[in-house]
Amino acid sequence: xxxxxxxxxxxxxxxxxxxxxxxxxxxxxxxxxxxxxxxxxxxxxxxxxxxxxxxxxxxxxxxxxxxxxxxxxxxxxxxxxxxxxxxxxxxxxxxxxxxxxxxxxxxxxxxxxxxxxxxxxxxxxxxxxxxxxxxxxxxxxxxxxxxxxxxxxxxxxxxxxxxxxxxxxxxxxxxxxxxxxxxxxxxxxxxxx
Amino acid sequence: xxxxxxxxxxxxxxxxxxxxxxxxxxxxxxxxxxxxxxxxxxxxxxxxxxxxxxxxxxxxxxxxxxxxxxxxxxxxxxxxxxxxxxxxxxxxxxxxxxxxxxxxxxxxxxxxxxxxxxxxxxxxxxxxxxxxxxxxxxxxxxxxxxxxxxxxxxxxxxxxxxxxxxxxxxxxxxxxxxxxxxxxxxxxxxxxxxxxxxxxxxxxxxxxxxxxxxxxxxxxxxxxxxxxxxxxxxxxxxxxxxxxxxxxxxxxxxxxxxxxxxxxxxxxxxxxxxxxxxxxxxxxxxxxxxxxxxxxxxxxxxxxxxxxxxxxxxxxxxxxxxxxxxxxxxxxxxxxxxxxxxxxxxxxxxxxxxxxxxxxxxxxxxxxxxxxxxxxxxxxxxxxxxxxxxxxxxxxxxxxxxxxxxxxxxxxxxxxxxxxxxxxxxxxxxxxxxxxxxxxxxxxxxxxxxxxxxxxxxxxxxxxxxxxxxxxxxxxxxxxxxxxxxxxxxxxxxxxxxxxxxxxxxxxxxxxxxxxxxxxxxxxxxxxxxxxxxxxxxxxxxxxxxxxxxxxxxxxxxxxxxxxxxxxxxxxxxxxxxxxxxxxxxxxxxxxxxxx
Ligand SMILES: Cc1ncc(C[n+]2csc(CCOP(=O)(O)OP(=O)(O)O)c2C)c(N)n1
Numbered sequence: 116x117x118x119x120x121x122x123x124x125x126x127x128x129x130x131x132x133x134x135x136x137x138x139x140x141x142x143x144x145x146x147x148x149x150x151x152x153x154x155x156x157x158x159x160x161x162x163x164x165x166x167x168x169x170x171x172x173x174x175x176x177x178x179x180x181x182x183x184x185x186x187x188x189x190x191x192x193x194x195x196x197x198x199x200x201x202x203x204x205x206x207x208x209x210x211x212x213x214x215x216x217x218x219x220x221x222x223x224x225x226x227x228x229x230x231x232x233x234x235x236x237x238x239x240x241x242x243x244x245x246x247x248x249x250x251x252x253x254x255x256x257x258x259x260x261x262x263x264x265x266x267x268x269x270x271x272x273x274x275x276x277x278x279x280x281x282x283x284x285x286x287x288x289x290x291x292x293x294x295x296x297x298x299x300x301x302x303x304x305x306x307x308x
Numbered sequence: 309x310x311x312x313x314x315x316x317x318x319x320x321x322x323x324x325x326x327x328x329x330x331x332x333x334x335x336x337x338x339x340x341x342x343x344x345x346x347x348x349x350x351x352x353x354x355x356x357x358x359x360x361x362x363x364x365x366x367x368x369x370x371x372x373x374x375x376x377x378x379x380x381x382x383x384x385x386x387x388x389x390x391x392x393x394x395x396x397x398x399x400x401x402x403x404x405x406x407x408x409x410x411x412x413x414x415x416x417x418x419x420x421x422x423x424x425x426x427x428x429x430x431x432x433x434x435x436x437x438x439x440x441x442x443x444x445x446x447x448x449x450x451x452x453x454x455x456x457x458x459x460x461x462x463x464x465x466x467x468x469x470x471x472x473x474x475x476x477x478x479x480x481x482x483x484x485x486x487x488x489x490x491x492x493x494x495x496x497x498x499x500x501x502x503x504x505x506x507x508x509x510x511x512x513x514x515x516x517x518x519x520x521x522x523x524x525x526x527x528x529x530x531x532x533x534x535x536x537x538x539x540x541x542x543x544x545x546x547x548x549x550x551x552x553x554x555x556x557x558x559x560x561x562x563x564x565x566x567x568x569x570x571x572x573x574x575x576x577x578x579x580x581x582x583x584x585x586x587x588x589x590x591x592x593x594x595x596x597x598x599x600x601x602x603x604x605x606x607x608x609x610x611x612x613x614x615x616x617x618x619x620x621x622x623x624x625x626x627x628x629x630x631x632x633x634x635x636x637x638x639x640x641x642x643x644x645x646x647x648x649x650x651x652x653x654x655x656x657x658x659x660x661x662x663x664x665x666x667x668x669x670x671x672x673x674x675x676x677x678x679x680x681x682x683x684x685x686x687x688x689x690x691x692x693x694x695x696x697x698x699x700x701x702x703x704x705x706x707x708x709x710x711x712x713x714x715x716x717x718x719x720x721x722x723x724x725x726x727x728x729x730x731x732x733x734x735x736x737x738x739x740x741x742x743x744x745x746x747x748x749x750x751x752x753x754x755x756x757x758x759x760x761x762x763x764x765x766x767x768x769x770x771x772x773x774x775x776x777x778x779x780x781x782x783x784x785x786x787x788x789x790x791x792x793x794x795x796x797x798x799x800x801x802x803x804x805x806x807x808x809x810x811x812x813x814x815x816x817x818x819x820x821x822x823x824x825x826x827x828x829x830x831x832x833x834x835x836x837x838x839x840x841x842x843x844x845x846x847x848x849x850x851x852x853x854x855x856x857x858x859x860x861x862x863x864x865x866x867x868x869x870x871x872x873x874x875x876x877x878x879x880x881x882x883x884x885x886x887x888x889x890x891x892x893x894x895x896x897x898x899x900x901x902x903x904x
Contacts, residue, residue: 163653180474185639226866
């Protein structure tokens with residue numbers, strides 16, 4: 116079955132976190148490396164601070180643009196609670212790379228609920244391969260807090276069998292020219308984790 | 309040729325460009341919006357936002373009659389608005405090719421209903437193509453322009469959320485440069501649809517549809533692939549791609565043209581397979597026609613009429629028939645036991661809509677609502693919207709309610725509508741309200757932009773889609789000319805003023821219009837929105853009374869000292885706060901203030 120040779124990646128977080136750009140760099144990298152690639156995310160209401168899920172799939176030939184539940188190879192979380200919410204997408208052997216960041220949802224902001232404190236434990240119980248990354252901290256080291264997503268992308272890249280060069284080319288193409296250098300070093304920092 | 313990863317919408321724009329399209333008109337609506345935002349990059353295409361879908365289609369019709377290839381884009385519910393010209397355009401046919409993009413939203417990711425646009429193709433007798441990925445979006449758009457001219461008909465291309473917003477690899481082609489130059493040509497018998505002429509045109513429409521159905525048998529976009537002969541599945545669009553992964557061995561008839569159906573091709577396919585299925589989202593559009601041909605077929609007995617299909621849903625439905633022993637048992641969702649706080653969308657920090665809903669809530673108004681970012685005023689803690697049906701409906705509904713309720717209750721009725729929505733289909737409602745003397749109050753939330761769909765300009769913004777400065781509609785003057793006597797402009801960040809003016813106008817026994825005058829925080833154009841320095845909360849003065857939480861601003865966080873949710877203090881996120889001042893006005897203890 117062709118589906119077996121497809122790698123399924125989910126990028127999840129909160130509207131406004133730059134998930135779409137990250138998934139675009141990822142897809143571009145896959146295309147440059149010679150793979151067929153499809154990706155999907157729903158725009159619209161979710162961009163007003165709601166949950167965002169972006170699906171990226173690559174392989175020799177990809178038909179569906181969405182990842183079936185239980186088939187995700189990599190869950191790439193930009194925010195902890197959203198990472199946890201998307202766990203049902205993950206395969207039993209799947210990897211989780213999550214940003215160590217908590218963005219309180221409206222009910223928590225309004226003091227109706229507490230932000231859950233046991234998220235890392237929940238994630239661990241679903242995935243033996245779980246890496247928590249200090250995206251913001253490392254991005255600061257690279258020269259700009261805003262490059263946190265690229266740090267995370269670097270960490271994710273280690274789970275994918277694609278040469279470094281394609282990643283750097285994709286970053287050059289997708290990121291505004293004045294931010295390319297910062298993003299490249301952010302990417303390499305993440306890749307070095 | 310160059311290859312790029314494009315979304316379905318980007319690919320449609322590219323397809324229109326390659327097809328030599330000269331005019332593109334539409335009205336924003338998820339998931340169609342990015343098509344025109346991408347035709348704009350091609351200087352050869354005149355791209356514009358119309359105030360609504362009916363006008364957008366009429367502009368495209370004019371361009372087509374003038375001899376140009378014209379594209380028109382809208383979301384599925386937009387076709388309802390454009391349906392009047394659409395049905396008669398079917399009779400006139402075209403001069404330059406005319407392609408209408410109808411973008412459906414199965415699953416209602418951002419829509420008020422999930423109507424199936426294929427029914428429009430059938431009802432209006434117009435051919436409809438349905439692409440399955442971005443490459444097909446581009447190719448089918450090109451083809452649709454050719455078919456439009458060849459068969460003298462508008463052609464609808466139906467996309468959906470998962471097609472328009474998915475990205476996949478597309479190979480670029482050249483733009484056609486050999487099309488005739490547009491010019492005025494009179495042809496009243498074809499273009500003036502009075503009964504005498506229309507009676508002549510109608511039989512031509514029927515003949516055209518028959519011919520299309522016959523030609524559909526050999527069109528390369530309708531394709532039979534025989535694999536395992538036991539199972540044959542007729543499908544189209546994104547479902548085809550889901551199916552190829554769920555049941556890669558199944559034989560398929562992939563329909564690129566979903567209306568009219570190529571009946572002879574369907575018979576041929578049915579003859580070659582043992583059990584026939586139709587896999588389609590929403591209505592049993594294909595299934596009913598196949599059944600009408602007297603062919604045994606399964607479809608909606610397996611798949612829901614509601615919501616979108618996914619590879620998982622398709623897999624499980626086929627598994628449950630017990631006829632597919634190779635399918636693994638359905639995925640057990642072990643992770644869903646964890647209960648997490650929801651994360652619904654929210655108005656942005658500094659959104660000018662917030663104060664109005666706070667006041668409406670306080671005044672216990674009955675709010676007939678409309679569609680836009682302000683529909684989020686329905687959510688707690690603002691909780692100040694009582695109805696929402698379709699764009700422009702707020703004003704008509706307010707008139708209707710005031711016809712039937714007691715005089716005391718009439719005073720509670722307020723219609724709330726955004727600038728883009730008011731210009732879309734609200735003006736007619738206001739004319740009726742004044743003409744038929746409803747005492748209701750209308751609030752026009754003028755934030756200078758069509759925010760919900762991603763900041764598109766509209767006739768009140770002062771700029772066109774191609775970014776040239778233009779006339780901006782003057783709302784007070786417009787309302788005055790309709791005959792509204794009581795027109796007030798308020799600063800929605802001033803809570804006292806907003807509440808006072810609302811209260812006065814609600815109590816008036818005449819139609820009144822209140823217009824808010826602060827811009828959307830997302831407007832990027834210089835000089836429109838200005839961020840003020842962020843506010844802070846004084847820890848000493850904050851008593852933890854929670855008054856500031858009642859506006860639901862994402863920049864204000866309730867910080868608990870320990871694990872007790874009830875005890876805590878407010879905190880303002882300096883990165884998110886725009887300094888709109890609304891929360892300061894709610895604090896009785898003067899704990900909130902500007903920096904220094
Ligand atoms: C007939 C129709 N066309 C388009 C849409 C998509 N749509 C939803 S809200 C909206 C416009 C909102 O703009 P505005 O009224 O200015 O309010 P804002 O979002 O700026 O607050 C649009 C275009 C729709 N729901 N129905």
